Amino acid sequence: MTRVAVEVQRCExxxxxxxxxxxxxxxxxxxxxxxxxxxxxxxxxxxxxAALRSCPVAAIRLEDE
Known part of the structure; x- marks a missing residue:
């Protein structure tokens, strides 16, 4: 299983x-x-x-558990 994290402050x-x-x-x-x-x-x-790759400000990242 993979975990996803977002950096809300980077989101546009x-x-x-x-x-x-x-x-x-x-x-x-x-x-x-x-x-x-x-x-x-x-x-x-x-x-x-696909969502991670489509984010123009790189606000999404994946973290392996």
């Missing part, structure tokens, strides 16, 4: 992460990323990796 609200992996990310009322689940199941790994 592009929303690419929400499009790529709505199971793991959302945006709050201020347009900043909200992490919906920190533990990423194997089945969701590809979507979360």
């Amino acid at each position: 609200g592009y929303g690419n992460c929400v499009v790529a992996a709505p199971i793991a990310f959302d945006l709050d009322d201020g347009g900043k990323v909200v992490l919906l689940r920190a533990a990423v199941a194997d089945a969701d790994q590809a979507a979360v990796t």
Whole structure:
């Protein structure tokens, strides 16, 4: 299992992460990323990796457990 972390202060609200992996990310009322689940199941790994790669400000990172 992999864990995902976000740096909210880096987020500029592009929303690419929400499009790529709505199971793991959302945006709050201020347009900043909200992490919906920190533990990423194997089945969701590809979507979360796509979200990480699509973030133009590199606000998402994966951490192996």
